[in-house]
Amino acid sequence: MESKKTETPKRGxxxxxxxxxxxxxxxxxxxxxxxxxxxxxxxxxxxMPALKKIxxxxxxxxxxxxKSNLQFINTNNYTAPLLMGLEASLEENxxxxxxxDGLRIxxxxxxxxxGDAITWFTILPIVAGITASFAKxxxxxxxxxxxxxxxxxxxxxxxxAQLGYTTGTKAISKIRENSAIVSHAASVLxxxxxxxxxxxxxxxxxxxxxxxxxxxxxxxxxxxxxRIFPNILPLGYTFLLYWLLKKKNVSxxxxxxxxxxxxxxxxxxxxx
Amino acid sequence: MQVTLxxxxxxxxxxxxxxxxxxxxxxxxxxxxxxCTITGMILGNITLGIVAAGLTELAFAGLTPVGGTxxxxxxxxxxxxxxxxxxxxxxxxxxxxLALPFSILMQYIILFYxxxxxxxxxxxxxxxxxxxxxxxxxLALLPTWIVGLSYGIIAFLCVYGAxxxxxxxxxxxxxxxxxxFEIAGSILPAVGFGxxxxxxxxxxxxxxxxxxxxxxxxxKFGNLMPVAVIGVALALIEYNRSKKDAENEKKMKxxxxxxxxxGDDEDGI
Numbered sequence: 001m002e003s004k005k006t007e008t009p010k011r012g013x014x015x016x017x018x019x020x021x022x023x024x025x026x027x028x029x030x031x032x033x034x035x036x037x038x039x040x041x042x043x044x045x046x047x048m049p050a051l052k053k054i055x056x057x058x059x060x061x062x063x064x065x066x067k068s069n070l071q072f073i074n075t076n077n078y079t080a081p082l083l084m085g086l087e088a089s090l091e092e093n094x095x096x097x098x099x100x101d102g103l104r105i106x107x108x109x110x111x112x113x114x115g116d117a118i119t120w121f122t123i124l125p126i127v128a129g130i131t132a133s134f135a136k137x138x139x140x141x142x143x144x145x146x147x148x149x150x151x152x153x154x155x156x157x158x159x160x161a162q163l164g165y166t167t168g169t170k171a172i173s174k175i176r177e178n179s180a181i182v183s184h185a186a187s188v189l190x191x192x193x194x195x196x197x198x199x200x201x202x203x204x205x206x207x208x209x210x211x212x213x214x215x216x217x218x219x220x221x222x223x224x225x226x227r228i229f230p231n232i233l234p235l236g237y238t239f240l241l242y243w244l245l246k247k248k249n250v251s252x253x254x255x256x257x258x259x260x261x262x263x264x265x266x267x268x269x270x271x272x
Numbered sequence: 273m274q275v276t277l278x279x280x281x282x283x284x285x286x287x288x289x290x291x292x293x294x295x296x297x298x299x300x301x302x303x304x305x306x307x308c309t310i311t312g313m314i315l316g317n318i319t320l321g322i323v324a325a326g327l328t329e330l331a332f333a334g335l336t337p338v339g340g341t342x343x344x345x346x347x348x349x350x351x352x353x354x355x356x357x358x359x360x361x362x363x364x365x366x367x368x369x370l371a372l373p374f375s376i377l378m379q380y381i382i383l384f385y386x387x388x389x390x391x392x393x394x395x396x397x398x399x400x401x402x403x404x405x406x407x408x409x410x411l412a413l414l415p416t417w418i419v420g421l422s423y424g425i426i427a428f429l430c431v432y433g434a435x436x437x438x439x440x441x442x443x444x445x446x447x448x449x450x451x452x453f454e455i456a457g458s459i460l461p462a463v464g465f466g467x468x469x470x471x472x473x474x475x476x477x478x479x480x481x482x483x484x485x486x487x488x489x490x491x492k493f494g495n496l497m498p499v500a501v502i503g504v505a506l507a508l509i510e511y512n513r514s515k516k517d518a519e520n521e522k523k524m525k526x527x528x529x530x531x532x533x534x535g536d537d538e539d540g541i
Contacts, residue, residue, distance in 0.1 A: 027298050032396070032415045034389035041396050045412040048405055059403045066400035066408075070393075077297045120336045121472045126500050128333045131305060133495035135326030138319045142326055143309040150300035181518065185511035190468070191477040192503030195484025196496050198465050201330045203458040230489045234462065241466030242473065252335065253344065253376060255463050260369060263459055264452030272455050 011094055012053045014165070022050050022088060023161030026081040027154075038074035043084075050088045065091060068101050075108040076115025081157045083107055085164025086172075093168075103172060110179045117183040122190040123153070129197050202234035208271050273358050275315065280432030282314045283351060284424045290347050291423025295416055297337070304328035307350030315358050324354045324364035331368055331457065334464025338471065342386070345378035347423065348430070355431050360442040362450060368460065369453035370442065374430050381422060389415045480506055 014022075025046040032041035047069055055062040075083065083104060090100045127149050135142030167174070206225065209217040218224060225232055244250040266272040275283075286307075294302035301307070305325045312321015328350050335343030352371035357364045392411060399408040442450070473481065483506070484499050491498045 027296050028412075030296050032389055032392060032412045033295070033386060034393065034415075035386045036390035036393050041393065041412050044396075044400065045409060048409065052405060063401050063403040066403070067397070070397060070400055116338050117472065120338050121468055124336065125333055125468065126496070126503075128303075128305065128329050129496040130500065132326040132330050135305065135309075135322050135329070137326075138322050140309075140318075140322060142322060143305050146303070146305045146329075147299075147301070150303075154299055177518070181511060181514045184514055185507040187472050187474075187477055188480050188510045189500075189503040189507040190472055191480040192484035192487075192506055193496065193500055194465055194468055195481040195486075196488035196499030196503075197330070197333065197461070197484075199485050199488035200496060201333075202462045202465065204455075231485070234459075235485060237459065238462045238465050238469070241462055242469045245466050245470040252463055252467055253379075255466070256344065256372065256460065259459055259463060260372070260453070260456045263369075263456035264449060267452030267455055268448045270448075 011058075011092055012056045014050060014053060014088060014092060016162075018050055018053060019085060019088070019162050019165045020158050022046070022084050022165075023081045023158035025049070026077070026084055026157050026161065029077055029080045037070070037072040039080075040070050040073050043073050043080070044069040046080075047084060047087070050084075051091065054088070054091050064097065068097060069104075071101070071105070073104070073108050075112040076119060078119050078153065078157065078160065079111035079115035081161035082164035083111055085161040085166075086168065087164075089165045089168040107172070107175060110175065114179045114183045114186075117186040117190065119153075122186045122193070123149075125190060125193050125197055129193060129200070132201070198234055198238050199231045202231075202238060204233040204237060204272065206233070206271060273315075273361070275355060275359060275431055275435050277432065279314055280428055283311060283355070283431050284428035286310055286314065287347060287351065287427030288420045288424035292416055292420040294345075294347055295419045302347050304332055304346050304350035304353070307347050308354050311351050311354040312358075315354065317358060320357060320364065321354050324357060324367065325350070327364050327457065328353050328368055328371075330464075331460040332464060333461060334466065334468040336467075342379050342382050343467075344372065344375040345382065346375070348378040348427065349375035351427055352430060355435070356438060356442070359435050359439050362442060363454060365457040366450050366454040368457035370438070378423075378426060381426070382419070385415065385419060385422075 028046040029039050029042045031045055033039060034041070044066055048066070051062060051065050051069075055065065086107075087100060087104055090103065127146060131142040131146040133142075134145070206221045208220045210220060211217045241255055244255060245252065263272065290302045290307055290310075293299055301310075305328075308325035308328055309318065309321045312318045312324065315321070328346075332343070332346045332349060335346070337343060349368070349371050352374040353364060353367045356362065356370045357367035360367070360370075362370070392415070396408060396411055399405075399411065469481075480503070484503060487499050487502055488496065
């Protein structure tokens with residue numbers, strides 16, 4: 001008899017304020033991050049007040065929903081509120097448990113992909129690149145702009161949650177349709193900026209001079225590498241690291257240590 | 273220069289706040305850009321902090337916690353870069369290299385916690401099944417407080433406790449060694465960019481990488497804005513093109529289906 005009860009849509013309605021709070025509470029998504037089920041424990045903590053309001057006195061229904069939310073989930077922290085809003089609207093409409101769980105599990109992967117492409121691989125390199133150029137000259141504008149951008153990003157969680165909540169099931173086909181296109185455009189922007197970052201911020205300058213004839217030397221950097229193409233060594237080294245990371249699966253920590261050994265060795269030899 | 277006990281405690285408190293922020297990925301005050309600036313402010317040399325912020329932020333630009341992985345820790349890297357530059361008088365570029373062991377230490381502590389916090393899941397399941405939301409909330413927030421406290425303690429010990437031995441160590445280094453650290457600091461961003469490329473570079477994105485690289489080589493401007501604008505333009509072109517392609521594909525499918533249906537009709541007749 002209890003299980004039938006949860007199917008009836010006699011459920012509480014979320015107010016606008018509740019949905020806003022859901023956006024804010026998405027902050028808890030990683031509060032209990034662990035390898036067993038990643039963000040699930042924090043995800044459920046973020047959803048809890050909304051679920052409590054939806055299920056009101058239906059303790060059984062609430063427990064069922066909480067248990068289902070505790071399944072493995074690992075998504076991007078800025079697309080998480082979208083999925084939370086979406087799930088809240090489904091719970092509110094009394095959709096079947098299996099439908100809600102199926103959608104959450106189907107969507108967290110694609111949303112992680114699109115969210116990471118936009119936040120970590122596009123916004124961070126651009127903001128870091130631009131603010132670092134201010135900071136390197138000792139200008140407070142660097143950290144200030146950086147802080148303001150990410151403050152705005154935090155508050156963007158609210159409209160993102162609202163978007164998920166209001167579009168509800170309509171959102172699903174849209175996400176599926178557009179996630180590939182948006183990730184693609186974000187990757188184009190990201191790769192362009194990373195190209196620029198490599199040229200600007202990786203610095204390798206060779207000091208060696210090669211004697212060609214008596215009293216005449218060639219400076220390897222200015223008279224050889226720079227004449228082929230400026231910054232060709234940084235580009236080459238970055239691609240070497242990329243190749244090692246991608247094709248040889250070398251851990252980044254090893255590469256960091258190798259870079260240090262390489263730098264110290266060449267410093268000792270007087271090459272760099 | 274010496275870090276006073278008061279400064280050490282303040283840095284410890286800031287480490288707790290930014291540590292929790294990193295755990296939650298909330299306001300990004302855990303990035304070296306902010307960590308270095310605040311640490312510089314606490315030490316009374318904000319300019320040093322800001323300059324170190326620019327260098328360290330780039331060195332860690334690609335070292336991101338995507339998909340539940342843990343990079344070398346940006347908070348400890350930021351704090352120790354500024355503290356070591358301040359106490360030893362070395363340049364921030366050299367200090368980045370010296371700060372690295374502290375950063376890797378913290379990385380492994382967080383990795384340990386990822387495994388350790390798995391023990392809480394059973395208890396959380398029980399609370400969820402009984403609908404005990406208060407108890408659930410308390411327990412689900414516990415890892416956050418543990419992590420925050422660990423940051424505070426470790427940052428304080430590294431900053432205040434280890435400053436004298438670190439200073440002796442750095443001062444006894446020959447020039448080629450400290451110069452080597454400085455060079456490594458300026459090559460280090462390559463590891464981060466390599467990591468970014470590992471996640472996002474596909475053969476079809478290589479042209480954009482080359483465009484960005486060439487543009488930055490030859491456009492002489494104080495910051496990367498021109499390259500970012502070129503990138504936005506290219507992204508918009510690609511976005512519109514992909515959208516059109518997707519629409520055309522839909523139309524094609526519709527036409528094909530119609531054609532098939534007609535064919536069936538003819539067979540029927």
